[in-house]
Every structure is written in C-alpha cells, then in structure tokens.
Amino acid sequence: MPVASFDLTRRRFRPADEWELTAHVSREHWPQCNFITNVTADRLELEGITDSGEGVRLPKVHWVHQTAGRLQAEVSEVQFNIESSERVPNEQFITIRLSPTPLALPAVDGLTRSWTGELSVPPQLRVEREAGIIPTDLGMAELYEHYLWDELQVEGTKGRLSVAVPSLHIKVAAEARSADPLGVMKRCAVTISDALLLLSFLSRRFVRWTEIQLHSRWYDEERLVDAKLSRWLRSISVAEIRRFHSPLVNPYRLPKDAIGRLTERFRQLPFKDAVNAAITYSVAAREALELETSLATAFTALEALTSGVARYSQKDRSLDDKTFTALSRHLKKEIAQFFAQKELSEEAQESIVRKLPELQRQPIIAQIIAMLSQYGVHWADLWPNETEVSTGLRKAFSRRNAFFHGGKFPAPGQALADAHRLCVLTERALYSILEGRSDWLDIDAYRDTQSLSRMEAEAFHS
Secondary structure, eight states: OOOSEEEEEOOTTOTTSOEEEEEEOOGGGGGGHHHHHTSOTTTOOEEEEOTTSOEEEESOEEEEEEETTEEEEEESEEEESOOOOSSOOSEEEEEEEESOOTTOOBSSSSOEEOTTSOEEOOGGGOOOOOOEEEEETTEEEEEEEEEEEEEEEETTEEEEEEEEEEEEEEEOOGGGOOSOHHHHHHHHHHHTHHHHHHHHHHHTSOOOEEEEEEEEEETTTTEEEEEEEEEOOTTHHHHHHSOOOOOSBOTTTSOTTHHHHHHHHHHHOTTHHHHHHHHHHHHHHHHOSSHHHHHHHHHHHHHHHHHHHHHHHTOSBSSOHHHHHHHHHHHHHHHHHHHHHHTOOHHHHHHHHHTGGGGGBOOHHHHHHHHHHHTTOOOTTTSTTOSSHHHHHHHHHHHHHHHHHHOOOOOHHHHHHHHHHHHHHHHHHHHHHTTOOGGGBOTTTTGGGGGHHHHHHHHHHO
16 A cells, blocks of 8 residues: 655654654545554564655554554564665674663763863863673674763754763674674674673663664775664663662672673573573562562562572482382372272372372472572571571561462561562572672662661561
C-alpha cells in the first residue's frame, strides 16, 4: 500500500519511551488501512527514506490506532542506513549509547565556558583519567560519559541542552570490519552483553544499550557512512525511578581495566549461567517497586547462585547416585511393607515414594553455608545478634516458606530486612567469585546494613 509519508518521533534521550509512527495515507488507499492494521507485528516491516536522505527500516511495527488517512503504531526498533556496501571499509568505529550508570565517568572534568565562548578546563579542575577498557570480539571498548547537545525552545526563547550519556566506544579491529553494517551492529549487541551484565551488577541497576551507531569510512572515495540501530527499552523506566542506590563500586577507585577483568573472569566461569541468573535477580530485587517482589526475587537470586556453585562443586547431593539408588530401593521395600501391614492406600504410598528423590539433595541452607565458606563471604554485620549464619538463614527461610506456601507475609520491616540481607549476601558471594577487590568498593555500598536490626525491632513491636 503506498504511503504518502510517515512521521517517526520519540522524546530524545528517553529510551524508555517508545517510538511513535504515524503513516499518512492518500484518500484512495483508505480502504486498505483495515487490512494493514490486522497484519501481525512480526510479519510487518516498513522501509523508507528520511527528509535528509537516510534510508530507514522498521523491522517490527505494531499498529495501535487508526483514523481516516492516518495509521499510528509503536515501533520497538529503528534501523538507519543498513544497506551493505560492495567493499569492506578502511575504518569502522562503533558508539553504543547506554542507559544510566554511575560507572561511566566524564571524558572531560570541569569544562567551563568563558564570556568569549571559549571552552576550557581550568588547571585546578583538570583530572588525568583514562577511560575504562573492556575487551570485545570487535576490538577494545572504552567506557565513559560524554555530552550530547540538543537545541530547544521554551516560550520563544532558544537554548541548548546538554545531556550526559554513558557510552561504549569501539574502534573495530581490521579482521572484524565488514561491508554489512547491520551484521556488525547485531554482532556488537551480542559481544557487549556480558560487559553490560557486569556493569548492571556493579551499578546495582540494569544497564542496557539503547542505540548503536556504526561509522564506516573509505579512504579512496573520501566517503563516510553512518549506520544506526536504535531500540525501545520499556524496562529501564523502573531504573530511572529507583536511581538513588549507591553503586557497589566507586568508579574513581577502579583501574581502567577493572571492568574488563571482571568480565573476562565471568566469561571463564564453569557455572556462568548461574552467575548470570543471580546477577539478574539481585539487580531486579533492588529495582523492584513492590516489597513482595523484592523479597521473592532476592531469595531466587541467592538460590540460583547457590545451586550453580553446589552443582559444580558436587556438593548439591548428600549421596552419590549409586549409593542413593541402593538406599532408595531399600526404602521403597520398607515403605511397601509398612503400608501393607497398616492397610493404607496405594495413593498415599505412591505420594511418599515420589518424594524419595528429594532426600538426595542437600538442604539449601547447607549449600549456602558451604558456598559462603568456600568464597570467604562476610556475613556477621547482616546478623549481628547471631553467632552462626545458619541461625539467621533458617529464620529467614522459615518466613519465606510461610509466605510462599501459606501466603503469610512478614511485617514490612522484617521483609525489608530479609530482602536486603539476601541481596547483600548474594552480592558479596558474586563479587568474591568474580575476584573483585575490596578497595574498589564504594564507601556507602553497605552503609545501610547498620539499620537492619532496627528494622526488625520495629517490625517486632509494631
């Protein structure tokens, strides 16, 4: 169906807001609008040319509204200038815009502007600092915060708005350059995923890419082509609301290769999937707006990590398979004999026999204690009134079981204390597993652990 034109808009620098598409249809094609709006999002894509001559492609379009001559839609991804070239470029650079993270430090500190319009850095404000570096399959990525400038007009007054944007910058290695810009950008999205997971963990908020720009240059043609992949991140709107968490580490204490070292350590872990899940759930627990969600997710994070470590260390079972099979066979005979003597129902007997495999699994608290011991995780400040970590864990899991299986939610202060304890315990275990250094930690990272006993006391007296 021919479209006279379409408008693609989004509030700038707000990746949590969706792209809005409005297609303008000539009157003679209005009857076809009903057909178009019934096409599913995964089957419909649009291609066109912008006013500036850039090629644009919308791979997934979800129609949400229709009026006479206008189709309005939501778009989750926008691609600019993705046509492949005949030759591989001589140079390629990638800029990846990220959602907010306190770990991206400004590329220039103390930038001032004089009355003459000159930009400079006064000597007393100048800080010598190198950007954080992270190895990727495409080349070394540099992490820093830089400013984008936007023109704005308010009630007839024009001005310029500066917006701080965390970014990764990659000079693509010669062997990784490609004439397929979309392929390079898609590969980039995959190769930075581990680094973004580690940034999320260290930032205590989800860090995701919002836009990938690929700059390709050919020397002999003096040609420069900019391709761009932009997406809508619905999920980071929560992170913007809960932006006041202190990060786990202080970016000014980190060596330039610290995040890269942690990322490489993560990639080499034999239980990488468990660490991935634990980081995802622990960050989600901190960002959750509902206390019930935070509590449940904090337990899930600790159990996911514990199970992965225990399986790798072969500490998740009380007996080996051969021994347990023999024991299980013996118990089944004893159970059958007991039920026959007591003339009990076969249904009850089968119900008990089905639970026998659970006897082979080590109790979760025993697995947690083994993991804490293995990685030297500090816990005393989380339960200052307990002499053994097992005591505090048993009480917390008892309240968890009452909530999960009986719907009995603990007092808010108690639930908040439990969720925070488990988040901290999981973080400390993860940080130790990833071989993070104690002198990198932020001074306020665990300051609020001092109030946990007070939260419980208020819950007890309320």
